[in-house]
Amino acid sequence: MKDVMKGFHFELPTEIEFGVGKIGILSQKLVDKKIEKLLIITDSGIEEVGILDKIKSELGEIEHKIYDEVEPNPKDFHVEEGAEIAREFDPDGILAVGGGSPIDCAKGIGALLTGKSDEIKGYYGKETVKEQILPFLAVPTTAGTGSEVTFSSVITDSSSNTKKSIRSSYIAPDLTILDPQLTKSLPKHLTAYSGMDAFTHALEAYTAKTATALTNAFALNSMDLILNNIEKAFRKPTDIGSRSSMLLGSTIAGIAFNHSDVASVHCMAESLGGKYDAPHGLCNSIILPYVMKYNIESCLEKYARVAEIMGFGYGTVEQGAIKAVEGIKDLNQKLNIPSIDEIGFREKDIEELAEMSVKNLSNESNPREMKKKDYIELFRSML
Secondary structure: OOOOOOOOOOOOOOEEEEOOOHHHHHHHHHHHOOOOEEEEEOOHHHHHOOHHHHHHHOOOOOEEEEEOOOOOOOEHHHHHHHHHHHHHHOOOEEEEEEOHHHHHHHHHHHHHOOOOOOOHHHHOEEOOOOOOOOOEEEEEOOOOOOHHHOOEEEEEEOOOOEEEEEEOHHHOOOEEEEOHHHHOOOOHHHHHHHHHHHHHHHHHHHHOOOOOHHHHHHHHHHHHHHHOOHHHHHHOOOOHHHHHHHHHHHHHHHHHHHHOOOOHHHHHHHHHHHHHOOOHHHHHHHHHHHHHHHHHHHOHHHHHHHHHHOOOOOOOHHHHHHHHHHHHHHHHHHOOOOOHHHHOOOHHHHHHHHHHHHHOOOHHHOOOOOOHHHHHHHHHHOO
16 A cells, blocks of 8 residues: 555656567667668677578668677676767667667667766666666567666776666667567577566565555566466476566566666675676576565565465464565576675675675665675675
């Protein structure tokens, strides 16, 4: 009830095209937007599985340049290299193809091309981009980040090995094309990591202090789609029904957290990802049950609702909340999510990781107060 009483501002500048085979409209959309020179931001994996060839076949006569050096957890130097290529090529539009890394990198490149700074660190923070970037299209090939509809970009600062955020509605894609066929080549382990990443977005959007009635609606729908399809997508990667549900669930989760926020799971995951260059979705997956357990006293009714989505019956809301936490632990096991030790986590780094976590922009959104000492205790509990 308290979320219903909250006022909110809702803005979604991104046009969404969803459906099997939708990539076939790419050429017409580029023509509609009068894009004649296109900068494509992607990674080598997209080329290896043949998706980039499919994209290029849709371009027709449109001149294009490809920057494919983006790595998982895009670094500041990827953004700056891409921007330098863009300045030489002088495109009138940007297309990001891939997971959250190419999409976030493209957002950063777009920000740099507005000319305020030659270094991406000049845009870290909120509302630092003051004007609309070039026409920007996104084609996600994973079902996880939701970056195709968000106003934020997460970039690793290579000088400090920390993740930094850029938040501005001006960097959101103008159009995202969601074609489930393009996610069928995603390996099983990345299906698991990205799927749990999307679920974490939805759950944290739902439970954050910043949640509203509208973001709750998106988050609940997203969690329903993800929880009822992630195991099938993991076990049978070519099942287009489960792939469609996961892709749609991921995008809806992106809308939810973009207009609510994420919270302490992401604070910790971004610290780990920055420190060890570990996959963001994997970090979220590992941390999620621990933070859920910590937050449970502040999320009883909402966690009980999650338990219902997972198909659990319960008596009291306390019992339901506990079942939700245990259910996520079990789901991680079914998806073969590894332990935190496998990403290089070291006890001697806990103090530093806790300091990064408490400074994260989303720390204050956690439903239960989190201080540095609390992060230290949570990290220690994972040893």
